[in-house]
Amino acid sequence: MPTIALRNDSLLRALRREPVDRTPIWLMRQAGRYLPEYRATRARAGSFLAMAKTPELACEATLQPLARFDLDAAILFSDILTVPDAMGLGLYFVEGEGPKFKYPIRSAADVDKLAVPDMGRELRYVMDAVALIRRELDGRVPLIGFSGSPWTLACYMIEGGGSDNFSIIKSMMLNEPALLHRLLAVVTDAVIAYLSAQRDAGAQLLQVFDTWGGVLAPHHYREFSLPYLARIARGLRGSELGTRDSESAAGDHFAISGDGPSSIPLILFGKGNAPYLEELAATGADAIGVDWLVSLEEARRRTDGKVALQGNLDPAVLYGSPAAITREVQRTLASYANGGDGTRTGLIFNLGHGLSPDMDPEHVRALVDAVHATAST
């Protein structure tokens, strides 16, 4: 791993809740279709999946937003469904319909066949991309690695794609809860192995996206999403560099031994996670990423300095004018400050969800600049 000093460490400092000169900002889906240069790379690649699976192209896409905007982190360009794809489910994309799996998981026999993929083989392309991006970044800003959460991956794996009502996974949850737990356990092992491998390849912090935890009733969230997020937080702290292989990781066992030397910060982002902030802050994660349906003032008060917070501008604010964007940014920053000691220590600015293809890059610039222009104390 390169030992080049990080020239902009504001994100890592915010994660440790240390004072920063300016509030760090990165944006979910900052590498994406709203950028013409991204669309050009994708056209050259032929498809989204070819782009994600070719380290040089993934690196190119990752770096594009950094060339345009004064962002404080890069995030690996990839898809949240690489892990189930590597488990043999056959990921493909239908234009305008989102991701699909050729072989969705529907039965006990399907679940029994699942195993943690070999990170050096089936997911080698991701690790190669991480290593290449880290090299190309050359210490400019930190690199974020990521994964989908176990519940969110299970949604796609069982539904076979996106869903409006999650009828298939919820039916399994109600009728065969033990089977769903078995699936979630192996997916959790795979996520831990995947994030550990990204860290080993050069990622400097990690984010888990629990995109669909918010569709669950509280008692179901606490049974089928939250415990697996907590396992990831513990598993990443406990795991040793390179000791995990598909054999040992397939079981439901975690060697938890406190902060290992290889531990890097973990952000747990979840749409609709506002009701669970106290519980998420107790998982051992370093930061909680929240959507825009809760004020940062409330989120900070409820997490009480135990974690850093990431968020949480409504992405639709980018459809407003630059003046409106600046106003909403200032309001968001003030909200965070009001929830604590009046400073912005421990805040990572982000949207409450990802950027959309129809957003104007100049509005993204207005957003980034507004965050940096506002004095941080």
Next chain:
Amino acid sequence: MPTIALRNDSLLRALRREPVDRTPIWLMRQAGRYLPEYRATRARAGSFLAMAKTPELACEATLQPLARFDLDAAILFSDILTVPDAMGLGLYFVEGEGPKFKYPIRSAADVDKLAVPDMGRELRYVMDAVALIRRELDGRVPLIGFSGSPWTLACYMIEGGGSDNFSIIKSMMLNEPALLHRLLAVVTDAVIAYLSAQRDAGAQLLQVFDTWGGVLAPHHYREFSLPYLARIARGLRGSELGTRDSESAAGDHFAISGDGPSSIPLILFGKGNAPYLEELAATGADAIGVDWLVSLEEARRRTDGKVALQGNLDPAVLYGSPAAITREVQRTLASYANGGDGTRTGLIFNLGHGLSPDMDPEHVRALVDAVHATAST
């Protein structure tokens, strides 16, 4: 208005937080495509809109679920977009795409043209349906009238149909908030006139559906949705029978004079309204309808006996087996009891959102029967 005595008043008693023999239940979208007899009526009508606009067919659809299940209320079969349609926006449906408007509202000139429709003319078909259904019900169970909330209607009016990200209305909200408030004010007047007319035609309680309030950040919800819900609650109490016409209702003035003799109970339902339960309970509404993302225990504790509560089973529970449905019903009932004095006084059982076309009517029966079979104290 007929003066036939109501033979099943458990819903009205629950709304007054009086003891009941058994917990009342009705289901959002209980008249709908999951019923083969509904599909037959619709086929006969030719289209959804023809069905909604023909009082005899609307009456037929309204009564169908009551013939099958032991439900404690009927709800007018209609669409939430009848009011903007009557305002001249040209409602139409595209198969598989949901409702659309031919003339969406995009400019100040568009907003200026809006006026409260004449309930006896443009919305006569709704009032005729209400009167007919009330007659046909013959006192069996109470009849619920309803409307979309101002914010929810504005979403459709401005977006021109459904939306994933509400980019057009949110852009107006950010760039021209005063214009959006003008639109919301006239829509609120129309909703009050519409609900008052339904009451005058025979509806025995009213529900407002704030389907999309939950897409707003808290400060935007409190500015663009909540105050208009509160105006409706006050407006319905203050308004006199038949005194409202399109002229006097078009302004932003409310004659608030406490409970009028014509006041009937009002339920404010909102997807994603959990963060605002205390504020909703203070609007003067009789009950708050909640989705499944908050436990009834918490909702009851937070509203502290000020209102009745309606909800809140995850509709997807109907994809589970009858045994799982029964288990989740019992858990929901226990949750409500735990949030207060251990009884179920003040609870109206419902789903947290509507029934879907692919649900099994036999599972709906299992749900209704499970609610009634569980002792209410």
